[in-house]
Amino acid sequence: MAGKLILVLGDQLTLSLPMLQNADKSNDTIIMAEVREEATYVKHHKKKIVFLFSAMRHFAKGLRQEGFNVHYIEYDDAENPGSLFNAVKDAVTTTDASAVEVTQPGEFRLDTEMKSWEQALNLPVIINEDTRFMASIGDFAAWAEGRKQYRMEYFYREMRKRYDILMENGKPIGGKWNYDQQNRATLPAGTNVPKNTVFPTNAVTQQVIALVDEQFHDHMGSTDGFHYGVTREDALHVLDRFIDERINNFGTYQDAMLQDEPWLYHSHISLYLNCGLLTPREIIKSAEVAYHSGQAPLNSAEGFIRQILGWREYVRGFYWYFMPKLKTDNYFDNHRPLPDAYWTAQTNMNCMRQCVKETKENAYAHHIQRLMVLGNFSLLAELSPAQVQDWYLSVYADAYEWVELPNVAGMILYSDGGNLASKPYVASGSYIKKMSNYCGNCGYKVNKKVGDDACPFNYLYWHFIDKHKDKLKENHRMGMILNTYHRMKPESIDAMNNSAERFLSKLDANQEV
Ligand code: FAD
Ligand code: DLZ
Ligand code: SF4
Numbered sequence: 001m002a003g004k005l006i007l008v009l010g011d012q013l014t015l016s017l018p019m020l021q022n023a024d025k026s027n028d029t030i031i032m033a034e035v036r037e038e039a040t041y042v043k044h045h046k047k048k049i050v051f052l053f054s055a056m057r058h059f060a061k062g063l064r065q066e067g068f069n070v071h072y073i074e075y076d077d078a079e080n081p082g083s084l085f086n087a088v089k090d091a092v093t094t095t096d097a098s099a100v101e102v103t104q105p106g107e108f109r110l111d112t113e114m115k116s117w118e119q120a121l122n123l124p125v126i127i128n129e130d131t132r133f134m135a136s137i138g139d140f141a142a143w144a145e146g147r148k149q150y151r152m153e154y155f156y157r158e159m160r161k162r163y164d165i166l167m168e169n170g171k172p173i174g175g176k177w178n179y180d181q182q183n184r185a186t187l188p189a190g191t192n193v194p195k196n197t198v199f200p201t202n203a204v205t206q207q208v209i210a211l212v213d214e215q216f217h218d219h220m221g222s223t224d225g226f227h228y229g230v231t232r233e234d235a236l237h238v239l240d241r242f243i244d245e246r247i248n249n250f251g252t253y254q255d256a257m258l259q260d261e262p263w264l265y266h267s268h269i270s271l272y273l274n275c276g277l278l279t280p281r282e283i284i285k286s287a288e289v290a291y292h293s294g295q296a297p298l299n300s301a302e303g304f305i306r307q308i309l310g311w312r313e314y315v316r317g318f319y320w321y322f323m324p325k326l327k328t329d330n331y332f333d334n335h336r337p338l339p340d341a342y343w344t345a346q347t348n349m350n351c352m353r354q355c356v357k358e359t360k361e362n363a364y365a366h367h368i369q370r371l372m373v374l375g376n377f378s379l380l381a382e383l384s385p386a387q388v389q390d391w392y393l394s395v396y397a398d399a400y401e402w403v404e405l406p407n408v409a410g411m412i413l414y415s416d417g418g419n420l421a422s423k424p425y426v427a428s429g430s431y432i433k434k435m436s437n438y439c440g441n442c443g444y445k446v447n448k449k450v451g452d453d454a455c456p457f458n459y460l461y462w463h464f465i466d467k468h469k470d471k472l473k474e475n476h477r478m479g480m481i482l483n484t485y486h487r488m489k490p491e492s493i494d495a496m497n498n499s500a501e502r503f504l505s506k507l508d509a510n511q512e513v
Contacts (some may be wrong), residue, residue, distance in 0.1 A: 140317020
């Protein structure tokens with residue numbers, strides 16, 4: 001009797017998947033494929049492709065060592081079929097498979113496609129639930145059903161109780177669910193931040209680098225200086241170093257930004273976690289143990305656990321609950337094309353220059369850079385949600401649509417009209433000044449409100465409030481800002497709008513700002 005063909009996707013690199021646990025090693029075939037369709041549906045950053053292809057190759061080697069029969073298709077194989085479907089179709093024929101088994105993919109586009117495979121292949125196609133997440137898609141839907149608001153904080157509390165994490169006698173340890181009040185400190189320049197983990201490249205990764213340089217030369221970034229881990233052992237090492245050297249300061253400094261310091265006290269694990277090399281459960285356990293052993297204060301351990309048990313699980317459930325509408329919503333009706341600076345980093349706005357430059361160099365930026373600089377600008381400059389989404393999906397090594405889209409559409413652009421965020425995350429230059437040392441090196445003056453040398457965030461902010469005041473007045477959390485706005489003199493508002501219109505017309509003329 002012919003065995004099954006089991007497809008493992010590039011972001012499913014874990015032996016814990018039930019389809020691998022239950023595989024019949026003597027009869028079934030595992031298929032993994034590097035294909036043009038997945039590598040180019042957006043132009044992924046070169047380092048993201050190097051990371052994923054090298055991690056896939058290492059994982060396949062590990063599977064073979066475990067005794068699995070693996071059919072691996074490399075990108076430059078002469079017979080590369082170009083898409084996952086074609087790869088599966090060809091392999092069904094060569095292996096004479098009796099069925100195809102997959103784990104549900106993380107993106108709606110592929111999920112929809114896979115649901116048509118059974119008919120196209122004329123063979124059973126078993127689509128398993130992705131058990132790596134701690135809340136299933138159904139769990140989120142059950143929580144969301146009938147609610148008027150879908151706030152992460154309440155979802156997170158349920159998860160804390162359900163998994164008994166940082167709990168004591170049914171109550172949150174320390175008496176509070178959330179310690180973010182303590183998590184807004186700035187970092188003085190010159191702080192001795194621990195060095196980030198740098199892995200040497202081995203022969204497999206070097207081969208992939210040569211491939212990416214040849215095949216993806218027009219994608220963002222460079223393969224130079226590639227330093228990410230590519231195996232589970234590497235990923236565990238990064239996690240260990242975070243627990244030993246960074247987690248104690250994670251909470252306190254999680255919102256801080258420093259010139260030329262991309263890594264700070266963040267964990268740098270998202271790329272490993274999202275492709276399966278780490279599991280959320282083991283990461284949360286490590287942070288909880290660090291708290292109980294005195295290695296991490298409560299504000300850090302709780303803040304870190306909330307990102308994974310709260311935000312990460314929440315955005316994944318949110319994605320599936322609101323797709324496909326989430327992708328096309330455009331609440332503020334914004335259509336401006338993405339300025340070139342998002343690719344080149346050529347701008348006089350130092351905060352934007354820093355964040356794009358670091359993204360380009362590392363395929364990484366930390367949360368506040370993504371949210372309060374790049375995201376804030378995207379909304380205030382009225383950029384097209386579709387173009388912003390594609391940018392975020394392509395440039396970060398940890399980006400897959402299930403996690404990118406809720407953050408972009410819901411958190412930064414408010415293009416979903418407020419299902420995710422309780423208000424638009426917009427801020428003037430004073431927020432960036434408070435949380436970073438970027439403004440000291442900027443061509444613009446953060447304390448000026450209008451004029452060619454004023455910080456663009458200042459007038460764009462009031463331009464946004466003025467333009468959308470009718471929509472915003474529905475939101476009680478905007479009340480204070482709208483009160484301030486209504487107290488402003490009409491000539492001040494006109495001056496802000498004039499500066500904003502001048503700035504936006506420069507963007508439209510593709511001039512450097
Ligand atoms: P840490 O700061 O150390 O946080 C620990 C972990 O918490 C992260 O590794 C991540 O797994 C999780 N986490 C934290 N915040 C979020 C969040 N908002 N949503 C989901 N998980 C979260 N994260 C991605 O993994 N992929 C993305 O494509 C992605 N796109 C984003 C786009 C925007 C506009 C914003 C504002 C945030 C985005 N995030 C995304 C969330 C967050 O910025 C990254 O997870 C984080 O910067 C990764 O770095 P780290 O591992 O050092 O995280
Ligand atoms: C992101 C990505 C890239 C760049 N390339 C591949 C690939 O060649 N083969 C593959 O199986 N997966 C790849 N991936 C990850 C997929 O895009 C991901 O599995 C889906 O988007 C679902 O999350
Ligand atoms: Fe950014 Fe404005 Fe500060 Fe310049 S002055 S770094 S544009 S916030």
